[in-house]
Amino acid sequence: MVKSGRTSGVTYGVVRRVDVLTKIDYGEGYGEQNIGGFEIGPDPSRDETMELSEGGDSGAVWMFRSGNGRTSRVMAGLHFAGDAGGGAESAIACLPASVFEKLDISLSPTTYETVRAEAAAAPGHGYDAGFLGDDVALPTLSADLAKDIAPVKDGGEVVHHTHFSLTMSASRRLARWVAWNIDGESLKKLSRSSIKFQLDPQIEAEHQMGDEVYKANDLDRGHLARRADLTWGPRAEAQQANEDSFYFTNISPQINSFNQSSRGGLWGRLEDAVYDEVEVDRLRLSVFGGPVFHDDDREYRGVRIPREFWKVLAYTTDGQLTAKAFLLTQNLDQLETLDLQEFKTYQVTLDELSERTGVQFAPALAEQPVPEGLTEPRVVETSGDVAW
Structure with missing residues (x-):
């Protein structure tokens, strides 16, 4: 998969886990929220030390890549969050369908x-x-x-x-x-x-x-x-x-x-x-x-x-x-x-x-x-x- 983030630029990844649930505390008035999605790790065929996520990347589109390495026209997910530094690099993306349902929108x-x-x-x-x-x-x-x-x-x-x-x-x-x-x-x-x-x-x-x-x-x-x-x-x-x-x-x-x-x-x-x-x-x-x-x-x-x-x-x-x-x-x-x-x-x-x-x-x-x-x-x- 590939995305172009506002801060990190073009990065490459692979899906590590599906159906991941992330819990985030948004503070007073909102409390803890459960965010569903899937986990992305660095693409081993690329530089595995590259940052998959930096501040400002949220909302970037992860696109699937075809077998010949070219970027396809299929959207995999919308970038949500990533590591704050230290440990194995990873990122979380939300499924497009769940986001569109929440916002009551369609791209079609x-x-x-x-x-x-x-x-x-x-x-x-x-x-x-x-x-x-x-x-x-x-x-x-x-x-x-x-x-x-x-x-x-x-x-x-x-x-x-x-x-x-x-x-x-x-x-x-x-x-x-x-x-x-x-x-x-x-x-x-x-x-x-x-x-x-x-x-x-x-x-x-x-x-x-x-x-x-x-x-x-x-x-x-x-x-x-x-x-x-x-x-x-x-x-x-x-x-x-x-x-x-x-x-x-x-x-x-x-x-x-x-x-x-x-x-x-x-x-x-x-x-x-x-x-x-x-x-x-x-x-x-x-x-x-x-x-x-x-x-x-x-x-x-x-x-x-x-x-x-x-x-x-x-x-x-x-x-x-x-x-x-x-x-x-x-x-x-x-x-x-x-x-x-x-x-x-x-x-x-x-x-x-x-x-x-x-x-x-x-x-x-x-x-x-x-x-x-x-x-x-x-x-x-x-x-x-x-x-x-």
Whole structure:
């Protein structure tokens, strides 16, 4: 084998032992850690007195050599540590696969694209009803609203994307509801740069509100299922969810000061508040949200802009399923000038939310007791601007 270290330069070695476990004490806060790998000794066909490892060599790649002595294209391991001087010279290298697994990375573009393609094509890969352990099924619609569901091209009524699902209103060209899962333990911070908003291939274009309503004004393309909520799991899967979130089926027109998280992120912080107030089991939530449609919603460029949005957070604490429902109202005085006059956030009961929206929630949520003291809508005290 051969490596080129930052300090030691080009050195040659042979594998002495496999499945070596090295114990290292990293001090306060980390303690003793076990590092797996294999042991390397000097290549007897070379200078056996050469240093295999010096400070700064960590991370150098050990490559296998072929029978003719040439360096192959096969990676043997990543240099980890070596002797500090004295005794027989030796070094320890970590197996690439174990390092890549820990970092959740791959050097193979084909593998990465394959994982994403599998995530996009997997049947039922959207919202997971059993995510919390209890069966929290997708919402349904009242009989009248069910007549307005925009058909999915495969013949169904529900659109499934990575980590979220939704049902569209044909008349309003927006989602009636979106349902998604959040795995807080495996969230990834991914960039949104270069990702474009686009029409959803699962729904006919005539049933979607595209870019025509957003040009040359202060309306934002507001995510209903928050982009940052969806980017969890293996990196390739998280990236697929990142891109899926930009389909127009997951978007609703919102005043920019209402939508942009850089202005405070109040609406998005409703979920964060759950983490602050209670110990959410395994940092997992199931969330439902969408716009509230009214016949007198202000018309703008031929479409009616929702002035209310709702969100339901479902989670477990100590094995007990809990649900909280919220309603946010923005009063638009003159939509033509896009003035956000006032907004308020209310905590409401699921029954009231169903009455307002026509969205009916899973029995597992409907059976939960009404929060103590919540006999009527309660204003949630907040500060700053809001973000959906």
